[in-house]
Amino acid sequence: MANPNVAIMKTVVCVAWADGLFKDQERRALEGLLAAAQLTPEEVDELRRYAAEPRTLADVDTSVLTPEDCKKVVILAVALAHADYDYSFVERQTILKMCERMGFSPSETHTLLSRANARIG
Numbered sequence: 001m002a003n004p005n006v007a008i009m010k011t012v013v014c015v016a017w018a019d020g021l022f023k024d025q026e027r028r029a030l031e032g033l034l035a036a037a038q039l040t041p042e043e044v045d046e047l048r049r050y051a052a053e054p055r056t057l058a059d060v061d062t063s064v065l066t067p068e069d070c071k072k073v074v075i076l077a078v079a080l081a082h083a084d085y086d087y088s089f090v091e092r093q094t095i096l097k098m099c100e101r102m103g104f105s106p107s108e109t110h111t112l113l114s115r116a117n118a119r120i121g
Contacts, residue, residue: 075119
């Protein structure tokens with residue numbers, strides 16, 4: 001069985017690329033997330049190669065994620081979006097689309113984003 005953390009991280013990478021730029025601060029934040037994600041060296045290499053090119057939500061299969069995985073994605077995506085101190089409109093919109101795609105209701109999305117932003121806070 002594939003490591004769900006790989007799918008989680010691939011989804012998070014899409015948010016970093018949402019504004020068309022994967023800034024140095026976002027890359028450093030991603031490295032921190034990769035270090036904490038319980039990944040094999042091969043999975044880390046795969047994710048670094050994956051993140052090296054622009055990505056969108058169309059590039060990931062969120063159907064492989066459990067509801068708990070999806071909540072992790074939202075928290076990590078918000079954290080990564082804040083890494084460059086510019087939580088842009090397009091990043092927020094991408095996270096909203098991601099939440100919708102993962103099956104969260106508007107109310108659940110609001111709660112998740114409020115909690116994630118409070119953690120960053």
